[in-house]
Amino acid sequence: MANGRNGYLLMGGIASVGAGAVHFMAAGMHTEHATLARLMVVLAAVQCATGLAVLLSERKLVVTSMLAVNAFAAAMWVFTRFADVPWIAGLTAESPQVADTVCAALGALAAVAGGIGLLRPTATVPPMRSGIAAAAVGVLALAAMLNGVGHVHSHGDTGDHAHAAGEEHAHGEDHGTDPAWPRPWDPTEPIDLSGVSGVNADQQARATDLVRRTLDGLPAFADVNSVGALGFRSIGDSATGYEHYINMGYIRDSNFLDPAHPESLVYRVDGTDRTLVSAMYIANGKKIDDPSLVDFGGSLMQWHVHDNLCWKAGDNGPVVAGVLDAQGNCPPNSINPGSGNPMVHVWIAPHQCGPFAALEGHGAGQASADGRRTDTCGHGDHSGGHR
Incomplete structure (x- = not known):
C-alpha cells in the first residue's frame, strides 16, 4: 500500500x-459456568489474535480468519437472543444487554469491514482518520466493559434487610439438610451456589442461570401500577406484609421458569408502597415430584404447593380468604381446591434463607408429603400467614 493502510x-x-476485549470481561462474569467461560476466553483470544494479525498483515488468509470468527460470534449472539444452546450450560436465550450488544456490534463491524476490505484491497485511509476510528472503538469497548461490571453488581434491593431477619419465619426443626444451604443471599454480591452436597454441576449451573436471568428480567415488573395491563391481579394478601400478583395467562402458557413471563410476582408491602422482591414461578400441570422440577436445581431449589389455602371470588379474580382451620374448614363463602401447581420463589432482594427462600407462615405451603422444607433457615412461629 503506497498511501496508507486499507481503511476497512x-x-x-x-x-x-475490541470485541475480544469485551468477551474477556464477559468470561469473568460467567465463571459459574466453567465450560461457557472457557469457550468465551477462547473466542476472545481468537478475536484479539486475528484482529492484531490483520493490523500487521493484509494477506487474504489472515483477513478471512478474522472475518469468519467475528461473523460466528455475531451470529451466536443473534441466535441466543431467541433460543438456548442446550449442550453448553449457561448459554441460554436472554434479552440484549449493553455489553453483549456492543460486543456483537463490534464483531459484526469486524466481519463486514473484513469482507469489504477483501473486495476493495486498495481502499486507504489517512492516518488521522485511522487514529480517530481506533479511539472511538476503544472508548466503545471500554464503556461496554464498565457497563457490564456495573450491571452484575447492581441488582436487587439493598436498602432493607429487616424482612430477611424478622418477617420471614422459618421452621425450627432439624430436617437433616446440608449445613451449607440455605445461606444468606445478597443480590449485590456474585451468585454463589457452590459447596452444597448432593447438587451436581448441571443443577448448580441451571439454578445459577435462573437466578441471573431473574435478576436481569424481573425488574421490568417493578412498577406495581403497570402490571395490571399485563394481566396480573392481586390475590388480596397484602395484610401478610407481602402481596402476590398472579397472571392466569402466564400460568396457562408453555413458558417455564421464564423471567419475561413470571406466573406470579411478590411485592413487599409498606403502606401504599409496593417493592418487587421475588418471582414465584408456577409449573402448570406438573406434580411436585416431576423430574423436570426435582432435577432442575436439586436441593438448591424448593418446589412447593399450597394445599391449605381457601379462596373466594374477588372483583378482579380469585383472592385468598384464609387458611383451613384445625378442623379442616374454610372461612364462609370460600373453598379449598387442594394442592395446585408446584411453585418456587426466586428473590431479587436480599434474603437470609437464600435466593429460593420460602415466604413463611401458616400458609407457607408443603414441599413434600410430610410437609418438610429445605428453604428455611431461622426460628420462629408461623402465625404471620405468609406464603
Whole structure:
C-alpha cells in the first residue's frame, strides 16, 4: 500500500480486538459456568489474535480468519437472543444487554469491514482518520466493559434487610439438610451456589442461570401500577406484609421458569408502597415430584404447593380468604381446591434463607408429603400467614 493502510481492514482489526476485549470481561462474569467461560476466553483470544494479525498483515488468509470468527460470534449472539444452546450450560436465550450488544456490534463491524476490505484491497485511509476510528472503538469497548461490571453488581434491593431477619419465619426443626444451604443471599454480591452436597454441576449451573436471568428480567415488573395491563391481579394478601400478583395467562402458557413471563410476582408491602422482591414461578400441570422440577436445581431449589389455602371470588379474580382451620374448614363463602401447581420463589432482594427462600407462615405451603422444607433457615412461629 503506497498511501496508507486499507481503511476497512484497519477498522476491522481494531473492532475485532475490541470485541475480544469485551468477551474477556464477559468470561469473568460467567465463571459459574466453567465450560461457557472457557469457550468465551477462547473466542476472545481468537478475536484479539486475528484482529492484531490483520493490523500487521493484509494477506487474504489472515483477513478471512478474522472475518469468519467475528461473523460466528455475531451470529451466536443473534441466535441466543431467541433460543438456548442446550449442550453448553449457561448459554441460554436472554434479552440484549449493553455489553453483549456492543460486543456483537463490534464483531459484526469486524466481519463486514473484513469482507469489504477483501473486495476493495486498495481502499486507504489517512492516518488521522485511522487514529480517530481506533479511539472511538476503544472508548466503545471500554464503556461496554464498565457497563457490564456495573450491571452484575447492581441488582436487587439493598436498602432493607429487616424482612430477611424478622418477617420471614422459618421452621425450627432439624430436617437433616446440608449445613451449607440455605445461606444468606445478597443480590449485590456474585451468585454463589457452590459447596452444597448432593447438587451436581448441571443443577448448580441451571439454578445459577435462573437466578441471573431473574435478576436481569424481573425488574421490568417493578412498577406495581403497570402490571395490571399485563394481566396480573392481586390475590388480596397484602395484610401478610407481602402481596402476590398472579397472571392466569402466564400460568396457562408453555413458558417455564421464564423471567419475561413470571406466573406470579411478590411485592413487599409498606403502606401504599409496593417493592418487587421475588418471582414465584408456577409449573402448570406438573406434580411436585416431576423430574423436570426435582432435577432442575436439586436441593438448591424448593418446589412447593399450597394445599391449605381457601379462596373466594374477588372483583378482579380469585383472592385468598384464609387458611383451613384445625378442623379442616374454610372461612364462609370460600373453598379449598387442594394442592395446585408446584411453585418456587426466586428473590431479587436480599434474603437470609437464600435466593429460593420460602415466604413463611401458616400458609407457607408443603414441599413434600410430610410437609418438610429445605428453604428455611431461622426460628420462629408461623402465625404471620405468609406464603
